[in-house]
Amino acid sequence: MxxxxxxxxxxxxxxxxxxxxxxxxxxxxxxxxxxxxxxxEVKGVRPYTPLELRGRDLYIREGCYACHSQMIRPFRDEMLRYGHYSLAAESKYDHPFQWASKRTGPDIARLGGKYSDEWHTQHLIRPQNVVPESIMPAYPWLAQNELKYDDIENRMKALKMTGVPYSLTEEEYQANVAEYGKEMADKLHIPNAKATLEAEANSRNRDGDKSRITEMDAMVAYLQMLGTLVDFKQYEEGYFANFR
Structure with a gap:
């Protein structure tokens, strides 16, 4: 044959x-x-701030992507549980993207603002404190380890080489002012990175300890911005109507 x-x-x-x-x-x-x-093109999508960027690095370091996806599929059951399906533009500054491939835990693409900073801190220290039936392991060292960010400028420069619009020159800075506004452009300006990270960490008592900047501060900052950049109300009316 x-x-x-x-x-x-x-x-x-x-x-x-x-x-x-x-x-x-x-x-x-x-x-x-x-x-x-x-x-x-989706309004609102921007690069990560220095503190959020370090939080994302920790998210990858701890292997969180192994149990949590960040990609809501365009299906009815997905929409009812998680919200609007994920847009490609939401991941355009992710290197690498965090879509993942399985869900031992829930999808967290729309996690930001759903819970308080204190909830996230307690959940990471011991998940069963807030979700008794959770099988998620504990990450107490995030609240114990001081955040290392001496290399934050180099991290941002590396991402800039991939096309992420962090600014180094005055021209790039002004372009970000026009695109994101002055407050955000200041946070995306690489020469300001360390001061920006410190100011952002000290602006909210994410980990319950204002005396130092911990890995927990960065991780919570990252989790709290997930899904908050895009105003999905402009998409939801027509999309949700398909399921009524």
């Missing part, structure tokens, strides 16, 4: 497999070159 002759010929099988994979890849990739903008 022809099929059997292919299977027993390793070289031919490899070549044909590569051909099939190439065709599949082209079918997915080529259409993108004919779309003017593969990431829609």
């Amino acid at each position: 022809k099929h059997e002759s292919i299977e027993i010929n390793a070289g031919l099988l490899i070549v044909l497999t590569l051909v099939v994979i190439s065709i599949g890849g082209l079918v997915e990739i080529v259409p993108l070159f004919h779309i003017k903008n593969t990431v829609e």
